[in-house]
Each structure stands twice: as C-alpha cells, then as structure tokens.
Amino acid sequence: MSEYHDFYVARLAERSTVPTLLCGHCQSILSPKRIFANEGENRYDLPCNTIGLCSADDCGAVNCCDDAMKGAEQQRCENRVAV
Numbered sequence: 001m002s003e004y005h006d007f008y009v010a011r012l013a014e015r016s017t018v019p020t021l022l023c024g025h026c027q028s029i030l031s032p033k034r035i036f037a038n039e040g041e042n043r044y045d046l047p048c049n050t051i052g053l054c055s056a057d058d059c060g061a062v063n064c065c066d067d068a069m070k071g072a073e074q075q076r077c078e079n080r081v082a083v
C-alpha cells in the first residue's frame with residue numbers, strides 16, 4: 001500500500017506567456033522549485049515521471065505533471081513558431 005495513492009493531475013495554465021503548471025486540486029500555481037523528476041531517493045510510488053508538490057496552505061497535494069509537461073513542451077514549440 002502506498003501513502004500516496006491519492007494524487008491529482010496538474011493542469012497547464014492557458015494563455016500564459018511562460019508555461020505554468022497548476023495544482024489539480026486547488027488550482028494554485030506550482031512553483032518550479034517543487035516540480036521534480038520522480039526518481040531516485042525521493043521517488044513517489046506514482047505512475048508518473050514528473051511530480052509537482054503544491055505549496056498552497058491547506059492543500060499540499062501531490063500532482064502528476066506528465067500531461068501538463070507534455071502540453072508545456074507543445075506550447076513552447078508553438079511559441080517558437082509564432083516568433
């Protein structure tokens with residue numbers, strides 16, 4: 001049994017100039033400092049490669065950032081084309 005069976009899926013903020021990830025629980029912005037690869041000693045037992053911890057008071061949700069990161073990559077590419 002995992003302590004972290006309860007997790008949320010981070011969302012990508014729309015229409016932001018810089019790709020921004022939002023907590024899937026409370027919608028606050030996930031600080032880039034709290035987004036990290038899910039590997040090594042700090043590995044969470046979750047089926048995702050990138051984890052984002054929400055720093056909002058009363059939330060502290062564990063977010064899976066895989067989809068949002070993929071979206072962020074796409075957004076970056078699109079921005080590059082637009083420039």
Ligand SMILES: [Zn+2]
Binds near residue numbers: 027055
């Ligand atoms: Zn949150």
